[in-house]
Amino acid sequence: MIESKVKEKLKEEKVKKTTAEADVLKRKRKTLILMMLPISVWLLAVVIIPVATMLNMSFKQVEGFVLKDVFTVNNYLKFFKVEMYWRLFLKSFRMAFIVAIVAIIISYPLAYFIARRIKKFKNILFMLIIVPLWVSYLIRIIAWRSILGNRGFLNVFLMQLGIIKEPLEIFLYNQFAVIITLIYIAIPFVFIPLYTALEKIPDALISASRDLGASGARTFMHVVLPLSRPGLVTGFMLSFIIALGDYIIPKELGGVGGIMYGNVIWHQFGLINDWPLGAALGFILLTVALIVLILSRKLGSKEGVFF
Amino acid sequence: MIEKKCKTARLDRKKIKFSFLGIYSVVVYIFLYIPLLVVIFYSFSATKSIVYFERFSMDWYKALIEDRTLLQTTLHSVQVGLIATSISIIVGTSGGFFLARAKIKGKEVFATLCQLPLVLPGIIMGLALLVFFMSLNIKLSMFTILLAHTVFTTPVVMFQVASRLQRLGFTYEDAAKDLGANSFKTFFLVILPMIKTAIIGGGLLAFTLSFDEIIITFFVTGTWVTLPVYMYSLLRYGLTPQVFAISTIILFFSIVIIFFMAKFTEVKSERVQR
Numbered sequence: 001m002i003e004s005k006v007k008e009k010l011k012e013e014k015v016k017k018t019t020a021e022a023d024v025l026k027r028k029r030k031t032l033i034l035m036m037l038p039i040s041v042w043l044l045a046v047v048i049i050p051v052a053t054m055l056n057m058s059f060k061q062v063e064g065f066v067l068k069d070v071f072t073v074n075n076y077l078k079f080f081k082v083e084m085y086w087r088l089f090l091k092s093f094r095m096a097f098i099v100a101i102v103a104i105i106i107s108y109p110l111a112y113f114i115a116r117r118i119k120k121f122k123n124i125l126f127m128l129i130i131v132p133l134w135v136s137y138l139i140r141i142i143a144w145r146s147i148l149g150n151r152g153f154l155n156v157f158l159m160q161l162g163i164i165k166e167p168l169e170i171f172l173y174n175q176f177a178v179i180i181t182l183i184y185i186a187i188p189f190v191f192i193p194l195y196t197a198l199e200k201i202p203d204a205l206i207s208a209s210r211d212l213g214a215s216g217a218r219t220f221m222h223v224v225l226p227l228s229r230p231g232l233v234t235g236f237m238l239s240f241i242i243a244l245g246d247y248i249i250p251k252e253l254g255g256v257g258g259i260m261y262g263n264v265i266w267h268q269f270g271l272i273n274d275w276p277l278g279a280a281l282g283f284i285l286l287t288v289a290l291i292v293l294i295l296s297r298k299l300g301s302k303e304g305v306f307f
Numbered sequence: 308m309i310e311k312k313c314k315t316a317r318l319d320r321k322k323i324k325f326s327f328l329g330i331y332s333v334v335v336y337i338f339l340y341i342p343l344l345v346v347i348f349y350s351f352s353a354t355k356s357i358v359y360f361e362r363f364s365m366d367w368y369k370a371l372i373e374d375r376t377l378l379q380t381t382l383h384s385v386q387v388g389l390i391a392t393s394i395s396i397i398v399g400t401s402g403g404f405f406l407a408r409a410k411i412k413g414k415e416v417f418a419t420l421c422q423l424p425l426v427l428p429g430i431i432m433g434l435a436l437l438v439f440f441m442s443l444n445i446k447l448s449m450f451t452i453l454l455a456h457t458v459f460t461t462p463v464v465m466f467q468v469a470s471r472l473q474r475l476g477f478t479y480e481d482a483a484k485d486l487g488a489n490s491f492k493t494f495f496l497v498i499l500p501m502i503k504t505a506i507i508g509g510g511l512l513a514f515t516l517s518f519d520e521i522i523i524t525f526f527v528t529g530t531w532v533t534l535p536v537y538m539y540s541l542l543r544y545g546l547t548p549q550v551f552a553i554s555t556i557i558l559f560f561s562i563v564i565i566f567f568m569a570k571f572t573e574v575k576s577e578r579v580q581r
């Protein structure tokens with residue numbers, strides 16, 4: 001008798017508990033749905049629909065100044081048929097690759113040093129690298145233009161030192177100026193994921209490696225470097241994509257030789273007024289950027305620049 | 308005896324590495340900051356030509372005050388920055404909450420989609436928005452710039468909030484709910500105060516990014532102009548020295564804002580037990 005009563009009581013308690021739990025879950029779900037609404041509206045309105053509109057535009061055609069409402073893949077064919085477009089794309093690809101690699105080579109020792117060799121002031125040193133990133137894109141372009149020009153800082157400096165007699169014209173309005181400015185912009189983007197990855201490596205692993213007899217170099221090659229791979233991949237991806245799509249730096253510092261793919265896209269929205277072509281070229285860039293992004297997601301870490 | 312030798316050998320090696328890497332790092336820091344210093348340097352130079360620094364002068368700063376367009380565009384940038392940041396705080400906080408707490412299958416895809424505006428080249432977002440506005444016959448104005456800015460300010464706040472919430476864990480919310488608080492109370496009285504520094508830090512960062520933005524903004528600007536677009540127009544017709552003065556002031560304020568932002572957000576990443 002008592003047994004059955006106890007069993008009943010236990011059942012009651014269980015039902016109470018599960019209904020209470022169910023209540024909490026219901027409330028949780030309601031909150032979550034509420035939370036999802038603003039961000040979904042934003043995503044739809046400001047990201048998905050504009051990109052869809054761009055895609056739609058890329059299938060149209062312009063004749064004279066009139067936008068014809070047709071469906072054509074002409075613009076995409078143009079990319080492959082007209083040498084200028086795909087050549088310029090490959091050139092930008094190459095330049096962006098150089099920018100990313102050099103930025104990584106420059107930043108890696110720095111990230112290693114701050115992440116693993118500094119005990120005090122780590123935060124400040126980290127912030128000092130980040131500050132140029134948030135401070136101003138345009139100001140950094142202004143800075144490099146005034147350094148590399150004929151009457152710029154670099155030339156004046158070299159002349160004062162007596163190394164050259166006349167200002168050298170080779171510094172500005174070419175690929176070199178564009179690449180070096182892009183590297184300058186890219187370094188903080190590369191530094192953050194590298195630093196994060198290097199910082200996470202536990203000291204214990206390094207000690208274990210050394211205790212097992214590996215030299216510093218060997219430990220680096222076989223322990224540190226592979227473990228920092230996610231940071232390397234993310235850093236490469238971020239700087240590569242930034243360099244690939246830039247149009248202002250090539251415009252202001254590239255002259256004729258430093259034009260990049262972004263310029264040609266931009267032109268379609270300027271005097272040329274061929275929006276469908278611009279949209280198509282832009283969509284090609286978008287596709288390549290997405291591919292790079294997906295690849296790096298698979299190979300790299302989930303850390304980003306802002307979180 | 309051998310132990311002692313090993314220890315000193317290790318220390319010696321560490322010392323040599325330290326100075327090599329240390330010197331290299333100092334060089335990199337110099338490389339990172341020289342361009343900025345050059346800008347500040349030239350802003351105080353008296354001559355119009357950039358060649359020789361003749362005398363210290365505040366002429367260019369004085370000229371700034373008389374430049375009406377400059378003051379107007381700066382005000383515009385502040386306006387856009389504040390409104391865009393406010394919108395993105397509301398949308399971003401709720402989005403970040405959703406991202407950190409939801410257990411739906413498509414969450415990864417959702418997160419990637421929200422991250423896209425940050426990672427993709429600005430030119431793509433710029434032209435997509437331009438085409439979008441034009442197809443709806445929306446004239447380019449403050450509204451279009453504002454919308455364009457929320458494209459990157461919202462994810463910034465959202466991911467700051469999401470990662471903070473992730474670090475906080477479920478415990479506090481569960482405790483509040485078990486004690487009987489409804490969703491509203493839980494959110495406003497328990498969660499919000501705990502993530503407030505992430506929100507403020509994200510907001511400051513968002514404002515800074517918005518204030519400086521030119522790549523996307525350039526596509527969606529009509530006659531209502533922000534400061535970077537104005538500076539860019541000054542830049543394209545030759546380097547007027549005022550540009551250096553404006554830049555120096557912006558540098559100064561940006562650093563101040565970043566300083567406060569750093570105080571609010573945790574910059575250190577989680578460290579595995581050392």
